[in-house]
C-alpha cells in the first residue's frame with residue numbers, strides 16, 4: 100500500500116529458482132577451490148618443462164574465477180517489475196507530464212531515412228495526449244534527404260495517427276505493421292478499406308523517399324515544399340554547417356491537426372552546428388544539443404531517447420514508464436526507466452549472438468535488484484532534471500536549462516527556431532559544464548553507461564522494465580565484422596570507464612551499493628577477458644603439440660573438479676539461454692561468439708584503451724550499419740558466416756582456428772604413433788579442449804577453404820594467418 104493508503108502504481112517480484120541457482124553456485128565454488136589446490140600442489144618444479152605455461156594457465160584461471168564472482172553477484176537475485184496503468188489513468192490522466200522524445204541519426208546511407216521516419220512515426224503514435232508529446236529528430240548526418248523524409252512523415256502522420264488510434268493497431272511503426280499483418284478480414288469492412296488505402300499511401304511515400312535517395316538529391320519541385328530546404332544552400336558539407344532547426348509541426352498551433360481534426364504532436368528537425376574546429380562528441384553531443392533546444396521549445400519533464408533504428412513496438416510504453424515516475428511511494432527517487440534492447444532481425448539460431456537475450460532478461464534484471472540498471476543508450480525514459488546534473492534531493496540551481504514547468508511557452512515558432520539555433524551551436528558549450536557535470540558525458544564511446552553511472556552516483560535510483568509486449572525493436576548487425584566492431588566499441592568504452600576517475604569502486608564509493616559497483620564490472624571488465632582467453636585457446640594447444648601436459652591425468656581423481664566445473668557451467672548457461680528463449684544451436688553459436696569476441700573485439704578494445712591511456716590514440720565512434728546488400732542479407736538469413744572483408748580481426752580468428760586444427764591433428768598423431776598409454780592419459784583433456792575449439796571453429800575452416808562466394812575469407816587474410824600459425828608452431832616445437 101502506497102502513501103495515503105493508495106495502491107502502488109507498480110509491483111516488484113523476485114525471480115524463481117533461487118535454490119537451484121544457489122546449489123549451482125556452491126557446488127561450482129567447491130570445484131573451483133579444488134582446481135586451485137590442484138594447480139598449486141602440482142606446479143612443475145623449477146627447471147622442469149611446462150612450469151611457465153602452467154603458471155600462465157593458473158593466472159588465466161584466477162582471472163576467470165574473479166570474473167565468475169562478478170557474474171554470480173549480478174545473477175544472485177534478479178527482480179522483475181509489473182505496472183498498473185489503469186491506476187495511473189484513474190489518478191493522473193489530467194496531469195500527466197509532457198514527454199520529449201529524441202531520435203538520433205548520424206548517416207543517411209547506413210541509417211536509411213525510411214527507417215528513421217518509421218521510428219519517428221511509431222513514437223508519434225504513442226497512446227498519449229498529443230499536446231504533451233514532442234518528437235525531435237537529431238540528424239548528425241546533416242543530410243537534407245533525411246529532412247525531406249521527415250517532411251513526408253509529418254504529412255503522413257495526419258493519416259497514420261488517427262488510423263492507429265481508431266483501430267488500436269500494434270505495432271505503430273508503419274513498415275513493421277504492414278509487413279507483419281495481413282489485410283484485416285471482411286468482418287470489419289471499414290477497417291479493411293482504410294487499411295488498404297493507408298498501406299498504399301505509405302508505399303507511395305516510401306517510393307518517393309527511396310527515389311530521392313537513389314538520386315542523391317532533392318528536386319526543385321520538392322525544394323519549394325518547405326522553407327527549411329533553403330538552409331542547405333549554406334550547409335554544403337555534412338561536417339561543416341550552421342545549425343538547422345525546423346519546427347515541422349507546432350503542436351500549439353490550432354491548425355496542426357490530423358484528418359479527423361485531432362491535435363498532432365510537435366515534430367522538430369535538428370541538425371546541430373558542426374565545425375571542423377570543434378569536436379562533436381558523437382551521440383552525447385547530439386543529445387546535449389537536444390536537451391537544450393527542447394528545454395526552450397517543449398520542456399517535457401520526461402525525456403525518451405531512442406536510436407533511429409529502434410521503433411516503438413508497444414504504444415503503452417510511455418504510460419508504463421510513468422507508472423514508475425509517478426508512483427507515490429518511490430517515484431520521486433527514480434531518475435530513469437530503462438527498457439531492454441530487442442531486435443526484429445534475429446535469425447532462428449542467432450549466428451552472431453546478437454539477440455543479447457541473456458543480458459536483457461537476466462543480467463539487467465540483476466542490476467535492477469542490485470541498485471538499478473545501467474543506461475544502455477536507447478529505449479530509456481529520463482527525468483529531465485537528472486540529465487541536467489541535478490543531485491537527488493537537491494533543488495535545481497541550474498535554471499538556465501530548465502524552465503518552470505507551469506510556464507507556458509509563448510514565443511512563436513520562428514522565434515523559437517532562432518533561440519534554438521544558438522543553443523545548438525558549437526561554441527555554446529565553451530566554458531560550461533556540458534559534457535562534464537551536465538547532460539550526457541563526453542569522451543567515452545559508451546556515453547550511455549558512463550552517464551547512467553554518474554546519475555546513480557548522484558543518489559538517484561533507476562528501474563529496469565521488461566513488458567510482455569516488447570517496447571522497442573531495433574536492427575542488430577548482420578555481418579560478423581559489424582558485430583565484432585560493435586563489441587569492440589563497447590568493451591573499449593567500458594574498460595576506459597574502469598580505468599578513469601569514474602571507476603565505480605572509487606567514484607561510486609558510498610554513493611551506490613557495493614553490489615552495484617561489482618555488477619558494473621560485468622561490462623567494464625569485459626575487455627581484459629581477452630588475455631586469459633587468448634592464452635587458453637593458444638597455449639594448451641601448442642603444449643599439446645609439444646607433448647607438455649597441463650591438466651590432470653584421466654586416471655587421476657583431480658580430473659573430477661575440472662569435469663564438474665566445466666559441465667555445471669555449461670549446463671547452467673545452456674539452461675539460462677533456453678529459458679531466455681534461445682535454441683540449442685543458438686547456445687552453441689553463442690559459445691562460439693563468446694570465443695570470437697574475446698579473442699578479437701575485446702583484444703582490440705583492450706589494446707586501444709591502453710594506447711589511449713598512454714596518449715597514442717583518439718576516441719572514435721563507428722556507427723553500426725543498419726543495411727546489408729542483397730547477397731549479404733541472403734547469407735544472413737541462411738546463417739552462413741560472413742568473412743568477406745579483410746580485417747586484422749579475421750586474421751586472428753583464422754590463425755587461432757588453424758593453430759588448433761594443427762594441434763589437434765598433431766595430438767591425434769602423437770596418440771596413435773607414440774603408443775605408450777601414458778600419453779593418452781596425460782594429454783587427453785588437452786586434446787579434448789583442442790577438439791572443442793576445432794569444433795567451435797568449423798565455420799572458420801569453411802570460410803577459409805570451402806566458401807567460394809564473396810563471404811569467403813579474403814586471400815590476404817588466409818596467407819597471413821597461415822604464416823602466423825606456422826611461425827607459432829615452429830617456435831613452440833623447436
Ligand SMILES: O=c1ccn([C@@H]2O[C@H](COP(=O)(O)OP(=O)(O)O[C@H]3O[C@H](CO)[C@@H](O)[C@H](O)[C@H]3O)[C@@H](O)[C@H]2O)c(=O)[nH]1
Nearest residue numbers: 203204205239381382385406407476477544545585722723
Ligand atoms: O556521431 C554520432 C554517432 C552516432 N549517433 C547515433 O547513435 C546511435 C547509436 O549508434 P549505433 O551505431 O547504432 O550504435 P549501437 O552500438 O547500436 O548503439 C548502442 O551503443 C551506443 C554506445 O556505444 C549507444 O550510444 C547506443 O544508444 C546503443 O544502442 C544511432 O542512432 C546513431 O545515429 C549520433 O547521433 N551521432
Ligand SMILES: [Mn+2]
Nearest residue numbers: 406408574723
Ligand atoms: Mn544501433
